[in-house]
Amino acid sequence: MTARRLALSAAMMMVALTGCGSGETTDQRPQGGAVTGAVTVFAAASLTESFTRIGEDFETANPGARVTFSFAGSSALAHQINQGAPADVFASASPANMTTVVDAGNGDGNPSVFVRNQLVIAVPDGNPGRVSGLADLTPPDVKVALCAEQVPCGAAAVKALDAAGTELIPVTLEQDVKAALSKVRLDEVDAALVYRSDVRAADEEVDGIEFPESAGAVNDYPIVVLKNAPNGSAARAFVEHVLSGPGQAVLAAAGFQAP
Amino acid sequence: MSRPDLVTVTPARSAPPPQSRRTGRIPVALLLPAALGLVFLVLPLAGLLIRTPWSTLPQRLTEPGVLTALRLSVQAATLATLLCLVLGVPLAWLLARIDFPGRRLVRALVTVPLVLPPVVGGVALLLVFGRRGILGGWLDSAFGFTLPFTTAGVVLAEAFVAMPFLVIAVEGALRGADVRYEEAAATLGAGRWTTFTHVTLPLVAPGIAAGAVLCWARALGEFGATITFAGNFPGRTQTMPLAVYLALETDLEAAIVLSLVLLTVSVAILASLRDRWLGSS
Amino acid sequence: MTGDPNCPGVDPSPPGDPSPGPAVLDAHLVVDRGTFRLDLPLTIRPGEVVALLGPNGAGKTTALRALAGLLSLTGGHLSLAGRHLDHPGRRIWTPTEQRPIGVVFQDYLLFPHLTALDNVAFGPRRQGLDRQRARQRAADWLTRVGLAEQARRRPRHLSGGQAQRVALARALAVEPALLLLDEPLAALDARTRLDTRAQLQRHLADHPGATLLVTHDLIDAVVLADRLVVIEQGRVVQMGDVATVTAQPRTDYVARLVGLNLHRGRADGHRVLLAGGLHLVTGDRHEGEVLVAFAPSAVALHSVRPDGSPNSWPATITGVHRHGDNLRVQLDGPVTVAADVTPGAAAQLRPAPGRTLWAAVEAAETRVYPASAVPTG
Numbered sequence: 001m002t003a004r005r006l007a008l009s010a011a012m013m014m015v016a017l018t019g020c021g022s023g024e025t026t027d028q029r030p031q032g033g034a035v036t037g038a039v040t041v042f043a044a045a046s047l048t049e050s051f052t053r054i055g056e057d058f059e060t061a062n063p064g065a066r067v068t069f070s071f072a073g074s075s076a077l078a079h080q081i082n083q084g085a086p087a088d089v090f091a092s093a094s095p096a097n098m099t100t101v102v103d104a105g106n107g108d109g110n111p112s113v114f115v116r117n118q119l120v121i122a123v124p125d126g127n128p129g130r131v132s133g134l135a136d137l138t139p140p141d142v143k144v145a146l147c148a149e150q151v152p153c154g155a156a157a158v159k160a161l162d163a164a165g166t167e168l169i170p171v172t173l174e175q176d177v178k179a180a181l182s183k184v185r186l187d188e189v190d191a192a193l194v195y196r197s198d199v200r201a202a203d204e205e206v207d208g209i210e211f212p213e214s215a216g217a218v219n220d221y222p223i224v225v226l227k228n229a230p231n232g233s234a235a236r237a238f239v240e241h242v243l244s245g246p247g248q249a250v251l252a253a254a255g256f257q258a259p
Numbered sequence: 260m261s262r263p264d265l266v267t268v269t270p271a272r273s274a275p276p277p278q279s280r281r282t283g284r285i286p287v288a289l290l291l292p293a294a295l296g297l298v299f300l301v302l303p304l305a306g307l308l309i310r311t312p313w314s315t316l317p318q319r320l321t322e323p324g325v326l327t328a329l330r331l332s333v334q335a336a337t338l339a340t341l342l343c344l345v346l347g348v349p350l351a352w353l354l355a356r357i358d359f360p361g362r363r364l365v366r367a368l369v370t371v372p373l374v375l376p377p378v379v380g381g382v383a384l385l386l387v388f389g390r391r392g393i394l395g396g397w398l399d400s401a402f403g404f405t406l407p408f409t410t411a412g413v414v415l416a417e418a419f420v421a422m423p424f425l426v427i428a429v430e431g432a433l434r435g436a437d438v439r440y441e442e443a444a445a446t447l448g449a450g451r452w453t454t455f456t457h458v459t460l461p462l463v464a465p466g467i468a469a470g471a472v473l474c475w476a477r478a479l480g481e482f483g484a485t486i487t488f489a490g491n492f493p494g495r496t497q498t499m500p501l502a503v504y505l506a507l508e509t510d511l512e513a514a515i516v517l518s519l520v521l522l523t524v525s526v527a528i529l530a531s532l533r534d535r536w537l538g539s540s
Numbered sequence: 541m542t543g544d545p546n547c548p549g550v551d552p553s554p555p556g557d558p559s560p561g562p563a564v565l566d567a568h569l570v571v572d573r574g575t576f577r578l579d580l581p582l583t584i585r586p587g588e589v590v591a592l593l594g595p596n597g598a599g600k601t602t603a604l605r606a607l608a609g610l611l612s613l614t615g616g617h618l619s620l621a622g623r624h625l626d627h628p629g630r631r632i633w634t635p636t637e638q639r640p641i642g643v644v645f646q647d648y649l650l651f652p653h654l655t656a657l658d659n660v661a662f663g664p665r666r667q668g669l670d671r672q673r674a675r676q677r678a679a680d681w682l683t684r685v686g687l688a689e690q691a692r693r694r695p696r697h698l699s700g701g702q703a704q705r706v707a708l709a710r711a712l713a714v715e716p717a718l719l720l721l722d723e724p725l726a727a728l729d730a731r732t733r734l735d736t737r738a739q740l741q742r743h744l745a746d747h748p749g750a751t752l753l754v755t756h757d758l759i760d761a762v763v764l765a766d767r768l769v770v771i772e773q774g775r776v777v778q779m780g781d782v783a784t785v786t787a788q789p790r791t792d793y794v795a796r797l798v799g800l801n802l803h804r805g806r807a808d809g810h811r812v813l814l815a816g817g818l819h820l821v822t823g824d825r826h827e828g829e830v831l832v833a834f835a836p837s838a839v840a841l842h843s844v845r846p847d848g849s850p851n852s853w854p855a856t857i858t859g860v861h862r863h864g865d866n867l868r869v870q871l872d873g874p875v876t877v878a879a880d881v882t883p884g885a886a887a888q889l890r891p892a893p894g895r896t897l898w899a900a901v902e903a904a905e906t907r908v909y910p911a912s913a914v915p916t917g
Contacts, residue, residue, distance in 0.1 A: 075508045096509075143408070148491060150508035171408040172490025173497075175504060179486070186382070187391040188407050442610050443649040445636035447714060448666035457662070461653035 035237040036064030040086065040230070042077040043069055044093030044221070046117070046177060049201050050254035051091065051242075057250070058241045065234055073176055074098075074152065081106055081226065088235035091223040091242070093117070094152035098222040108229065111222035114242050115256040117195040118218050119156050120208035122184045129190050133211050134166045137191050145183040145192040148173040152219055153180070157193040159217035166213075181206065195219070200255030220259065307519060312512045319516045324493055324502065329520060332498040333528075335410060336478035339417035340425075343474045346418075347425040348467060352455065354426070355433035366430075373423045380419055381487025388415065388488070412489035413496050417478035424477050425470040432466020433459070472529055479525050562586075564750040565718050569606045570615030571599075578602045578774040579616075584718070584750035591753045591765035595793055599774040600754045604720050607752065608643055609636035621717035621749075637666070639718075642711030646723040648703050650695035656682060656706045657691040663714035681709035685743065701732040708743060719744075719751045725760055737763055758797050762786065770794055788909050789833060800833045801877045804911060812908060818874040820901070821850045824908040831911045836868060838905035839879035841889055842898040852900035857893050867891065871899055 043051045048071045055067035070077070070087070074097040081087055082104045090107075091114070092098040098111050123131050131137065137144050146168075147154030154173060161168055171189060174180035180192040185205045199208035223242060225235045241247050248258055312319070319325070353359075354366055372380055388395040388406045398404050406412040440462060444454040460467070482500040489496040491505070499521040506514035563583035571578040578599040584590050594600050605611045607618065609625065612633060618626040620641070625634040642663070650659050660678035661671075669677065682691050685705040695703055704724060711719060724740060725733045741764050744751050755761055761768055762782050769779040770793070778790045789795040795802030805814040807826035813819055820832060846852050855873035862868070866880045869891050879899060881889065889897065 073508070079507075079511075145490070148505045148508070150505045150510075170492070172492050173505075174491060175486055175501075175508075182382075183490070186385050186389060188385060188389050437649075439645065439649050440651060442608075442636070443643065443645060443651075444662070445610070446608055446639075446641055446643040446720075447663035447710065448637050449662070450635075450637050453666065458651060461651075464653070 035062040035234050037231045037234055038066045038068060039088045039234045039238050040068050040070070041089040041091065041238065042081060042085070042087045043071055043089075043091040044074045044077070045071050046093050046195060046197055047071065047091055047221070050197070050251050050256070053250050053254075054242060054247050057246060058238055061241070062234075062237065065237070067238065075100075084228075086228075086230055087226055088229040088231050089223065089238055090226055091221065093219065093221055094155075095220050095222055096152070098224065101226075102224065106227050107224045108227045108232070109225065111224035112239075112243065113220045113259040114223045114239075115221045115248075115251045116218050116259055117197055117221065117256055119153070119160055119193050119214040120196045120199055120210050122181055122192045122194045122199050122202075122206045122208055123190065124184060124187055125205050125207060127207050127209065131191055131209050133209070134161065134164050134168070134213060138166060138168055140169070142191065143189040144168060144170045145172050145174055145180045145189040146170040147177055147180050147193070148175060151176055153177040153193070153195060156214075156217040156219050160193070160211075160213045163216035164211075164213035195255070196257075197255035218257070221256070304522070307515055307522075310512070310515050311519060312516065315512075316516060319513065320520065325517065325520060327494050328497050328499050328502040328517070329524060331410070331413070331494065331496075332479055332500075332521065333524065335413045335417055335498060336475050336481075338414045339421055339478040340471050340475040342414060342418040343422045343425045343478075344467070344471060347422050347470075347474075348429055348460075351426045351429035351433055351470075352459070355430045356438075369426050370423050372420050377420055377481065377483025377485075378487050381416060381484035384416060384419060384484065384488040388412075407488060408490045408492065408496060410489075410495055413485050413498060416484040416488040417481045420481050420484050421474040421477040425467075425474040428470030428473060429463065429467050432463040432470070435466070436462045468532070472532060476525060476529060479521070565607075565620055565752070567607065567618040567620075568616035569603050569618065570613055571602050571606055571611065572614045573602070576602075576774060578606070578771075580769075580771060580774070580776060582752075582769065584752060586750060587748055588767065589744050589751040589753060589765045590767045590769055591755055591761035592769050592771065593755060593758070593761055593797065594771040595756065597773075598771045600756070600771065601722065602774075603771075604643075604722055604752070604754050607718065608641055608720055609634060609639050640714075640716050641718045641720060642714050642716035643720045644704075644707045644711045644722065644724045647727050648695075648707035650698075650703055650706055650710070652695050655692050655694055656687060656698065656702075659695070659706055660710045660713050663710060667714060677713055678709070681713045682706070685709045685739070699732070700728050701736045704728065704736055705739065708740065712743065712747065715749075717749045719747055719749055721751065721753045721755075723755055723757075724753070725757070726755075740764060758786075770797075787833075787907065788831070790831065790911075795833065800835055801839070803832045803875055805830055805832055807908060810903070814875055816874040816876075818853055820906065821903045822906045822908045823904045824906070826908050826910065829911040830908050832906055832908050834901050834906045836863075836878040836880040837866075838901050839871075839877055840900045840902075841869065841879055841881055841885070841891070842900060843889060845898050846900050849900045849902075851903060852898050854896055855899040857891050857895045857897065859893060860891050871897075873899070 041051065041055070051069060055069060058067055059065055074092045074094055077090065078092070078097040078100045081090055081101050090098070090101055101107055102111060121131055121134070121137070123129060129136070129142070136142070146157045149155055149158055172183065174183065177194050177198050181194045181198050181202060183189045184192045185202060196208055199206055223239055225232065225239055229235045252258065350369070354362060354369070375383070385392060385407060387393050390396065390399055390405050390407065395406060398406070406415060436459065440458055441454050444458040449457060480500055481498070482504060485496070485498060486501050491497050491501045499517060503514050503517045503521070506517055562585070564586045565582065565584040567582045569578055569580045569582060576599070580599070580603050582590070592600050592603060602611070606613055606626070613626045613628050615628060617624065617629070620639065624630070624632050625639055626632060651662065654662065657675060657678050660681050661674040664674035664677045665671065679688065679691060682688050685708060687702055687705055687709070690698060690702055695706070698706060708724070725737055728736055737760065744764055753761065753764055765782065767779070767781055768785045770777050770785065772791065772793055778785055778794055785794065786798045789798050789800055789802050792802060803814045805812040805820070807828060807830040809827070810821055810825055811819055812822055812830060812832055814832065822832065853874050855871035855877070857869055858872050859870040860867055863880060866882055867886045869879045869881060871877050871879060877899060881891065891897070
């Protein structure tokens with residue numbers, strides 16, 4: 001059931017993307033001259049939907065360019081980059097993992113924060129438990145999934161809970177935000193603290209409940225061109241596109257906040 | 260009466276087992292890939308050892324989370340192995356001894372957890388044993404008992420992934436065992452159950468031990484199904500592989516130390532069991 | 541002494557048993573397996589040892605497995621000690637473990653994980669004896685077979701002869717109504733076989749139940765059995781006491797088994813016309829279809845036609861091999877025969893394949909008996 005819904009939404013997304021692409025193709029001319037060749041972008045898993053869309057737009061604007069993505073956990077990507085993976089751009093879901101890369105001397109210039117993400121309470125569709133804030137998650141019979149503290153969404157959750165002064169014992173500390181969200185989708189937990197963008201991506205199955213304390217735990221997403229980028233000029237063009245109006249619009253539509 | 264040599268057929272007495280000829284030369288065609296294979300298996304371990312922060316090792320080892328995760332890992336893997344023995348040995352017996360329609364299909368189904376990505380296995384377990392699962396929902400409503408996010412859930416997830424190793428090993432042992440011993444037991448008045456417990460099981464004990472060891476080792480290293488089905492909570496569901504994975508997010512050295520602990524403990528246990536159960540052969 | 545010829549397959553209880561007394565085993569084993577059919581009437585009295593002989597593939601093992609309940613009859617019946625164990629026509633079937641039997645398997649099948657004592661105690665335990673009493677009975681049996689000192693050994697630490705005796709003790713410890721022995725000496729070397737055979741004979745003589753010995757070794761049968769049943773291709777070809785069967789073979793297989801030349805012919809008084817066209821003068825007097833048997837040692841070989849011998853014919857040597865202290869010469873000619881010659885005679889004859897000699901047999905050395913009563917399969 002869940003799998004079919006996932007497949008359906010993926011198919012709908014494909015239709016939307018291709019439709020959008022064909023509508024905009026014709027009279028857009030590349031602005032900055034010749035951006036050509038392959039660009040390899042290592043991006044945090046939470047950027048999967050929005051960056052795929054941005055990549056299509058970028059290719060439309062630059063017919064000579066091809067964007068290839070590797071979506072994974074930010075820390076895994078950071079390890080791979082520091083081990084010499086041939087990437088042009090790194091978009092991280094946390095400043096810490098970006099620091100790892102930059103400290104290793106693998107960044108070309110300073111990273112720029114291109115987007116921010118804020119925690120919301122993810123609850124099953126229709127909010128059967130009538131959750132309205134963090135306080136509703138504290139009773140012992142309410143099962144809550146958090147991210148593990150080692151991953152960005154978990155660190156953010158700890159910060160938010162501290163800010164709220166809420167004692168919350170989760171049933172599980174998930175390895176990443178998607179895993180936490182999937183526990184909500186499967187109805188194994190009553191709520192999870194995840195990013196607003198993740199809830200937006202799973203719109204049909206989960207609802208996002210905003211809570212004020214999340215303002216104290218906003219997560220910055222930095223992006224950087226890598227020092228050993230095989231295609232540096234195209235990499236810079238891609239980063240510019242992400243920071244530009246059209247790029248930001250796509251990210252905002254996916255639930256991210258502007259920096 | 261003279262001995263009837265005309266027809267006496269010397270009973271085909273099996274020739275004495277050929278003494279293994281210890282010729283000095285080992286074929287290079289075997290030795291070379293064997294050596295490469297060993298290097299291939301051992302090098303990553305060496306990689307871990309090279310990066311081990313030996314100076315801070317004692318301090319890291321005594322961190323409370325390490326022992327907790329280790330204890331939980333060993334306990335859960337052992338319980339999962341017991342569960343696999345209780346369910347898997349009879350299943351292997353059925354596959355090896357009873358000719359029922361669809362046996363080939365059943366045998367193929369047994370290996371499903373081997374090919375299924377463990378994370379998918381975990382999701383599948385949730386769909387069955389989860390709070391809203393086919394069986395889990397009933398468990399919840401009837402007994403108020405849910406498996407996900409519990410140690411029992413860890414055991415279940417590990418058993419699911421590890422059981423094929425046991426079933427395949429035991430079925431192979433049962434097929435290799437001489438069924439005529441079971442016939443001999445029957446002629447002495449033993450029914451099927453007594454024959455199974457008193458003759459078949461002891462005969463295939465080495466195979467069961469080997470299967471249990473494989474099963475335990477697989478359960479000990481289980482990650483994907485466990486974290487998906489049982490989640491991750493220190494002391495309850497966080498086994499060593501989960502701890503290692505999360506440590507990797509922030510602290511490579513901690514992850515290496517944890518991996519090393521897991522490796523050392525498992526190798527030590529397996530080596531001691533091997534000597535005791537499987538003999539020196 | 542002549543056996544009472546009979547027609548198996550017609551009468552389910554064969555009259556080949558000369559002695560009175562109720563049979564402990566009363567069976568007519570019918571097993572169909574593809575193109576093979578076993579059809580074997582069999583009765584055994586208490587204390588009697590019957591040897592079931594036959595070439596490979598004759599159905600000996602099938603018969604043993606059917607008696608043990610390791611395969612079921614497709615026809616006929618099987619009752620043991622007054623109990624109906626298998627009767628397909630009446631839908632009666634008793635599984636192996638509920639049959640009062642003991643089996644000594646060809647390679648013994650001692651449980652490798654149990655000591656000799658526990659192997660023997662296995663059956664008594666299943667009969668409900670507690671561990672201590674079962675072990676006591678097992679120890680008694682091991683003492684009887686002379687293995688008290690080996691009680692604590694596991695099978696892999698026993699010699700072949702010892703293992704055989706443990707297997708016998710294990711089978712007898714359940715005090716079976718029917719003891720089944722499947723080639724019990726086949727796995728032993730010649731020397732051990734001699735000793736073990738003698739001991740086995742003693743224990744079988746003490747066994748109050750019925751015993752069926754499956755073998756293709758005539759010596760085993762002759763030494764151990766009271767009565768022989770010979771089967772070929774699933775059918776009884778001859779049965780009777782040992783002396784009759786060995787003296788009057790009825791098929792080529794039995795003749796080879798007992799080491800006799802056997803020929804079919806037509807008798808007219810003291811003259812028999814053999815199938816090959818040869819006339820033989822015989823000591824016995826008969827009319828009609830007969831079988832003529834004579835030992836290879838009764839065949840004399842001459843380099844020239846012997847004078848005054850009515851039973852001589854030219855024969856070509858097809859093979860020569862050692863047989864005991866003598867040479868056995870295979871001869872072709874009007875009839876195919878084997879002849880035994882002493883080394884001294886061989887030195888003069890120089891028998892070599894291809895050479896033609898004269899063979900002769902004394903009339904008094906032949907045995908003639910009616911062929912009509914031969915049960916044919």
